[in-house]
Amino acid sequence: MNQVLINDTTLRDGEQAAGVAFNLQEKVAIAKFLDSIGVHELEVGIPAMGEEEMRAIAAISDLGLSANLLGWNRAVISDIQASLACGLERVHISIPVSGIQIAAKFHGQWRVTLQQLKDSISFALDRGLWVAVGGEDSSRADDNFLFDVAHYAQEWGASRFRFCDTVGILDPFTTYTKVNRLVAALMIPVEIHTHNDFGLATANALAGIKAGAMSVNTTVNGLGERAGNAALEEVVMAIKRIYGFDAGIDTQRLLELSRLVAAASGCSVPPWKAIVGENTFAHESGIHAHGVMQNPSTYEPFAPEEVGWERRLVVGKHSGRHLLSNLLLQHGITLSVEESQYVLDAVRKQSVQKKRSLSAQEVLNLVKEVRYSHAIG
Numbered sequence: 001m002n003q004v005l006i007n008d009t010t011l012r013d014g015e016q017a018a019g020v021a022f023n024l025q026e027k028v029a030i031a032k033f034l035d036s037i038g039v040h041e042l043e044v045g046i047p048a049m050g051e052e053e054m055r056a057i058a059a060i061s062d063l064g065l066s067a068n069l070l071g072w073n074r075a076v077i078s079d080i081q082a083s084l085a086c087g088l089e090r091v092h093i094s095i096p097v098s099g100i101q102i103a104a105k106f107h108g109q110w111r112v113t114l115q116q117l118k119d120s121i122s123f124a125l126d127r128g129l130w131v132a133v134g135g136e137d138s139s140r141a142d143d144n145f146l147f148d149v150a151h152y153a154q155e156w157g158a159s160r161f162r163f164c165d166t167v168g169i170l171d172p173f174t175t176y177t178k179v180n181r182l183v184a185a186l187m188i189p190v191e192i193h194t195h196n197d198f199g200l201a202t203a204n205a206l207a208g209i210k211a212g213a214m215s216v217n218t219t220v221n222g223l224g225e226r227a228g229n230a231a232l233e234e235v236v237m238a239i240k241r242i243y244g245f246d247a248g249i250d251t252q253r254l255l256e257l258s259r260l261v262a263a264a265s266g267c268s269v270p271p272w273k274a275i276v277g278e279n280t281f282a283h284e285s286g287i288h289a290h291g292v293m294q295n296p297s298t299y300e301p302f303a304p305e306e307v308g309w310e311r312r313l314v315v316g317k318h319s320g321r322h323l324l325s326n327l328l329l330q331h332g333i334t335l336s337v338e339e340s341q342y343v344l345d346a347v348r349k350q351s352v353q354k355k356r357s358l359s360a361q362e363v364l365n366l367v368k369e370v371r372y373s374h375a376i377g
Ligand SMILES: CC(=O)SCCNC(=O)CCNC(=O)[C@H](O)C(C)(C)COP(=O)(O)OP(=O)(O)OC[C@H]1O[C@@H](n2cnc3c(N)ncnc32)[C@H](O)[C@@H]1OP(=O)(O)O
Pocket: 013, 016, 046, 048, 049, 050, 073, 074, 075, 076, 094, 095, 096, 104, 105, 106, 116, 136, 166, 225
């Protein structure tokens, strides 16, 4: 792996998640943050949506960020005009490539589809824009037709072709095969765009990269249409830690970024969410906590600080003696083996009642109660 460009689409596909609506300030703040941690490219929105969206995109365009900025467009001249009016220098032009999409959007008239693509690419190029093309629903397209469209896009002057698994129906093996063939057939770079309908968006994004895609679409927290997209934090950490490739992103700020997008989108992150979920570096189970206290690598794939977290050891239903003693020692308390077992039994009972792990103070209260009942009992 020599190069992987991260083209983050939180501000476009991320915002397409039902119910998510960023305002101008939020869009600007997210764009600035992504840029500041080294994300290479940002798909900043859809100018054709109208004046308000155009104002937000123009405001991002005026920031003078280091990241390349792309506006998303249909193969429609007025969409490209809207992108130009925002001051963008790069456009992504999307065209459906599967039979099902062409039937629904172009009454099955694929020649008309291609003509619209040709006209919009040439309109954009004539105005000095850098052009990328997206094959919407590439994963369900007839392979020969997909190749034809990609070749035409290349011939007509596009600088990149996006392979889209629009409804998230591929697995990593098929993604690899399909993307690899496309990469081999084209001179221009291929980008991989995946969806999470079967929970495979990140795995498929990695398969696309392994197959030779030079750039990958991500969204923060995996936000996006339906079940979302490949998560930025997952893709960046997976290529860093599994493939040993550093994409140049400041990973220590991934948690802060996740929180910014969670707040702006109103979509909270589940505790078990990879990389940024609250439980990713929390240990409660006795066997795990015992191991982590000896050596954190026993149960952590990398150090929490690498993504902005701190490790948490919490006492709860599954905890054991070692974790309990560790907590109590910090408060100057040592228990006998027998006392520890009484306290652990009480912790289990209370955790089940409260349906959570316990705070340090709650554990200390249980210690007092156990000691008192045994003193008088
Ligand atoms: C897979 C994806 O994520 S694609 C991106 C999806 N994102 C969005 O739709 C969010 C932003 N969209 C919008 O704000 C609106 O849909 C707009 C402004 C783009 C268009 O709005 P409207 O003119 O009201 O049309 P509407 O959304 O109802 O229908 C889409 C139209 O675009 C056409 N269309 C869809 N994709 C394409 C394409 N890639 N190229 C050309 N035309 C297309 C449809 O055939 C339909 O055309 P019609 O109006 O002639 O029947």
